[in-house]
Amino acid sequence: MMRLPTRPAIWPPLLILLALAATFVFWSSGFDFDYVIPKRLARLAAIVTGGVCVAFSSILFQTIAGNRILTPAVMGYEAVYLLLQALLILAMGTQALVVVSQINNFFLSIAFMLAYSWAIHRWLLRDRKNNVYFLLLLGLVLSMVIGTFTQFVQLRISPGEFSILQGYSYTSFNRAQPMQLLYSGLLVAAACVWAWKTLPVLDVLSLGRDQATSLGVSYRRYVQFYLSLIALLVAVSTSLLGPTAFMGIFVANITYALAGSVRHRITLPLGCAIAIAIFLLAQLLVEHVFNYKTTVSILVNLVCGAYFLALMVRKQGRA
Amino acid sequence: MLFVLLCCASLLVGARQLSWAQLLSGSSEAWLTLTASRLPRLAALVLTGVGLSVCGVILQQIVRNKFVEPATSGGLDAAKLGILISLTLMPGVGAVGKMLFALTFCFAASVLYVSIIRRIQFKNTVLVPVVGLMYGSVLSAIAEFYAYRNNILQNMQGWLLGDFSRIVQGNYEIIYLILPIVALTYLYAQRFSVLGMGEGMATSLGLNYGATAALGLMLVAVTVSATVITVGAIPFVGLVVPNLVAMHYGENLRRTLPIVALCGATLLLACDIAGRLLIYPFEVPIGLTAGGAGGLLFLALLIWKNK
Numbered sequence: 001m002m003r004l005p006t007r008p009a010i011w012p013p014l015l016i017l018l019a020l021a022a023t024f025v026f027w028s029s030g031f032d033f034d035y036v037i038p039k040r041l042a043r044l045a046a047i048v049t050g051g052v053c054v055a056f057s058s059i060l061f062q063t064i065a066g067n068r069i070l071t072p073a074v075m076g077y078e079a080v081y082l083l084l085q086a087l088l089i090l091a092m093g094t095q096a097l098v099v100v101s102q103i104n105n106f107f108l109s110i111a112f113m114l115a116y117s118w119a120i121h122r123w124l125l126r127d128r129k130n131n132v133y134f135l136l137l138l139g140l141v142l143s144m145v146i147g148t149f150t151q152f153v154q155l156r157i158s159p160g161e162f163s164i165l166q167g168y169s170y171t172s173f174n175r176a177q178p179m180q181l182l183y184s185g186l187l188v189a190a191a192c193v194w195a196w197k198t199l200p201v202l203d204v205l206s207l208g209r210d211q212a213t214s215l216g217v218s219y220r221r222y223v224q225f226y227l228s229l230i231a232l233l234v235a236v237s238t239s240l241l242g243p244t245a246f247m248g249i250f251v252a253n254i255t256y257a258l259a260g261s262v263r264h265r266i267t268l269p270l271g272c273a274i275a276i277a278i279f280l281l282a283q284l285l286v287e288h289v290f291n292y293k294t295t296v297s298i299l300v301n302l303v304c305g306a307y308f309l310a311l312m313v314r315k316q317g318r319a
Numbered sequence: 320m321l322f323v324l325l326c327c328a329s330l331l332v333g334a335r336q337l338s339w340a341q342l343l344s345g346s347s348e349a350w351l352t353l354t355a356s357r358l359p360r361l362a363a364l365v366l367t368g369v370g371l372s373v374c375g376v377i378l379q380q381i382v383r384n385k386f387v388e389p390a391t392s393g394g395l396d397a398a399k400l401g402i403l404i405s406l407t408l409m410p411g412v413g414a415v416g417k418m419l420f421a422l423t424f425c426f427a428a429s430v431l432y433v434s435i436i437r438r439i440q441f442k443n444t445v446l447v448p449v450v451g452l453m454y455g456s457v458l459s460a461i462a463e464f465y466a467y468r469n470n471i472l473q474n475m476q477g478w479l480l481g482d483f484s485r486i487v488q489g490n491y492e493i494i495y496l497i498l499p500i501v502a503l504t505y506l507y508a509q510r511f512s513v514l515g516m517g518e519g520m521a522t523s524l525g526l527n528y529g530a531t532a533a534l535g536l537m538l539v540a541v542t543v544s545a546t547v548i549t550v551g552a553i554p555f556v557g558l559v560v561p562n563l564v565a566m567h568y569g570e571n572l573r574r575t576l577p578i579v580a581l582c583g584a585t586l587l588l589a590c591d592i593a594g595r596l597l598i599y600p601f602e603v604p605i606g607l608t609a610g611g612a613g614g615l616l617f618l619a620l621l622i623w624k625n626k
Contacts, residue, residue: 145614
């Protein structure tokens with residue numbers, strides 16, 4: 001299975017990506033450099049940052065969890081984020097947006113999600129003997145339960161606050177403010193550089209706990225490190241784009257199929273490229289084919305959900 | 320022991336409601352209007368609880384998996400999709416017409432689901448509900464896609480959630496369809512038990528497997544579409560109740576079916592009263608209270624069973 005990779009071919013995906021991005025920015029824009037193109041560039045930046053977040057967090061999470069079906073999104077990370085936002089607004093009203101600056105909010109959510117990911121890891125992922133599908137079911141039901149709590153909180157707040165909260169729960173590339181984009185971009189870049197530096201460790205971790213330990217990797221320390229990285233990335237992507245649900249699974253599995261290798265040096269960049277390409281395609285479809293009569297989150301849910309279903313049915317058929 | 324306890328609980332719940340009604344009637348002398356809205360509500364609650372939990376039992380027998388119910392087999396989402404399409408295609412059609420649409424969709428979706436599950440022959444019991452949940456989310460993505468194009472997304476989110484506060488005399492009677500369904504289920508209880516033994520066994524015992532399974536799915540579809548139209552979607556009731564009952568009373572359907580029905584009604588009553596008291600002058604929709612409580616119970620059940 002592990003075909004030794006020669007120098008990975010980075011040009012084809014990169015070219016496709018550039019072509020897609022160019023189409024996205026320039027298609028029927030009338031080359032209006034004052035308004036249309038800057039707006040689109042901002043969206044492009046959001047898409048790139050979000051895509052990198054989704055790809056990195058999913059692939060890292062799958063490496064740590066040791067399977068290819070779980071992602072942070074299905075394990076309830078995004079639901080926790082939305083619950084936290086709802087609680088913040090409930091506690092402080094719309095002033096929450098003023099009092100708690102976006103940056104503080106951001107760090108608060110990261111802390112909250114770190115706690116959640118630590119709990120998840122402590123209880124669920126501790127031993128790999130646990131059945132994957134059991135964990136998956138647990139994650140799905142957990143997300144639903146957290147979702148009902150969020151809805152309950154939504155009942156308690158005023159309609160104005162509700163509409164703010166409602167905006168959080170859809171995938172969209174338009175909500176990001178330039179400053180927020182800048183901060184998120186920097187954070188994500190830092191996280192990626194960090195992850196990149198420890199690439200060999202990641203490859204070793206994917207062998208499992210015992211192997212990793214006997215190869216001299218401090219398993220616990222690195223797992224905690226990566227879990228915090230994942231919490232950060234998911235916080236960024238959810239605050240930037242909203243929940244992406246099954247997108248992560250879709251991206252990660254297509255990446256494994258295309259890469260033909262499990263080395264993170266290849267899978268991580270390729271995954272980013274695929275995630276960005278999918279987001280771009282969905283946004284292009286929404287803008288030019290469906291004329292805004294649908295949303296990115298609906299499209300992504302439809303396609304990725306169907307793919308996920310097919311993936312599980314086929315996998316089980318083979319096993 | 321548990322049965323007696325639950326009976327007491329259900330009596331208490333009933334008593335509380337009664338006393339509440341009397342108190343209100345004493346002060347405002349609106350006895351008649353109160354019973355006209357409170358009694359229908361009680362009836363709808365009990366019927367929905369009974370119907371949903373019996374549904375869960377039937378589905379679990381057909382699929383031979385303990386974690387299946389309308390919410391984890393795509394049935395609920397299909398019923399929603401059906402109502403949505405009837406709303407856009409024939410806006411003027413009444414509750415019965417909507418019901419027929421929901422029924423058709425729910426039945427078709429359930430048949431498809433059961434055939435997928437049977438084709439693949441999963442060895443893993445947990446995978447079956449996972450596939451069902453995914454199937455449901457794809458169906459609801461289709462519904463959302465459709466609703467967004469027709470600008471009725473907000474309307475859809477309104478009746479997506481189970482809510483008993485809309486129940487007043489005159490718009491809930493369709494729920495009484497659950498009564499004959501439950502009677503039929505009880506009549507066929509033995510056959511459904513045999514169904515749960517698998518196709519080979521069932522056929523060799525002289526049961527027409529396909530017909531009985533189709534009958535079961537039809538009963539489920541009728542119940543689900545009736546509840547979705549009058550009350551809205553209430554997840555997890557059909558899953559938690561049969562499992563809890565089976566833990567204490569075993570699997571003899573003819574004996575346990577009444578207990579299941581009673582427990583389902585009790586659970587919904589408790590959830591409804593909690594929802595009415597939680598933010599007192601207002602109400603929490605039962606979709607939330609039952610969904611939250613049922614979901615937590617489901618999680619506990621999952622972890623307990625996996626240990």
